[in-house]
Amino acid sequence: MSMLSEFDDRPAVPLWLLAASALAMVVHMYLVFVWVPTEAAQGIVQRLFYFHVPAAMAQFTASFLGGIAAILFLVKRDNRYDDLSLAANETVVIFGLVNILLGMMWAKPIWGIWWTWDARLTSAFLLLFLYGAYLVIRPAAPVEHRAVICAVVCIIGMADVPLVYLSNRLFRTQHPAPVIGGGRGSGMEPRMWVVFMFGIFTVMLLWSCVLMIRRRVARLERAAADLTRRSHEMEDLRSYR
Amino acid sequence: MDPQLSFLFWGYAIGWLLIFGYLFWIAQKEKTLRKKVAELQEAMEERWKQKKA
Numbered sequence: 685m686s687m688l689s690e691f692d693d694r695p696a697v698p699l700w701l702l703a704a705s706a707l708a709m710v711v712h713m714y715l716v717f718v719w720v721p722t723e724a725a726q727g728i729v730q731r732l733f734y735f736h737v738p739a740a741m742a743q744f745t746a747s748f749l750g751g752i753a754a755i756l757f758l759v760k761r762d763n764r765y766d767d768l769s770l771a772a773n774e775t776v777v778i779f780g781l782v783n784i785l786l787g788m789m790w791a792k793p794i795w796g797i798w799w800t801w802d803a804r805l806t807s808a809f810l811l812l813f814l815y816g817a818y819l820v821i822r823p824a825a826p827v828e829h830r831a832v833i834c835a836v837v838c839i840i841g842m843a844d845v846p847l848v849y850l851s852n853r854l855f856r857t858q859h860p861a862p863v864i865g866g867g868r869g870s871g872m873e874p875r876m877w878v879v880f881m882f883g884i885f886t887v888m889l890l891w892s893c894v895l896m897i898r899r900r901v902a903r904l905e906r907a908a909a910d911l912t913r914r915s916h917e918m919e920d921l922r923s924y925r
Numbered sequence: 926m927d928p929q930l931s932f933l934f935w936g937y938a939i940g941w942l943l944i945f946g947y948l949f950w951i952a953q954k955e956k957t958l959r960k961k962v963a964e965l966q967e968a969m970e971e972r973w974k975q976k977k978a
Binding site: 696713716727728729731732735736739778779781782785786789790792793890894897898900901904905907908911912914915918 | 927928929930932933935936937939940943944947948951952954955958959961962965966968969972
């Protein structure tokens with residue numbers, strides 16, 4: 685049977701999901717730039733919040749998914765979990781970069797600086813650094829141990845997520861206090877809540893599309909590597925004879 | 926332009942560009958890999974035929 689038949693021409697993401705994601709992005713843009721009220725203290729730049737926080741949520745979800753897939757790989761030794769873990773971990777880096785860059789764009793006009801090494805920012809940077817290391821280690825690791833080494837790195841990365849989440853609750857930080865469950869004085873105006881929730885929905889939808897596409901590419905990479913190896917083996921056998 | 930507005934604009938622009946740039950990159954990668962898998966498969970089938978003959 686042809687190996688490519690596994691990767692038929694059906695799109696990696698169902699069309700309805702792509703359409704829903706595109707529509708949600710347009711609606712989200714409208715809500716952010718037109719509909720939501722401007723925050724009184726920080727002004728218009730506070731609207732970065734509606735992309736900055738959902739990107740962080742997508743990053744954390746991806747990190748947990750990657751970590752769980754890595755654990756399942758270590759238990760079952762099924763390469764499909766390794767592929768899923770790789771796909772999730774790459775999205776951790778992409779959405780983590782979005783989160784950090786948007787945070788910097790927000791920090792400059794409000795704090796007057798692009799970056800400070802407080803607990804939240806440092807732990808978020810470390811998380812990104814860990815997953816960046818994962819992507820560097822992966823192609824460099826010996827093929828026979830690659831999946832196991834990567835699974836371990838990815839589990840360490842997942843363990844860092846609660847630290848990032850709790851950093852501005854446990855330590856005094858320049859980063860604002862949590863909006864959700866942050867105690868007295870936390871919370872938002874109702875319309876801001878609507879846009880925030882819709883932002884989470886939109887970014888999670890987009891993240892799931894990206895994840896599905898990347899997962900299929902990971903499977904194709906594995907198929908190409910397997911075929912190359914088999915082809916070399918056949919070549920070796922022929923030259924031996 | 927209000928400097929705050931330019932931070933807002935560039936923030937969203939950079940965010941979307943990063944995500945769509947990444948999507949474009951994986952789409953290109955998928956195309957290349959599909960081609961590679963098809964070529965490898967063809968080459969292997971050819972070898973099997975030669976072996977049988």
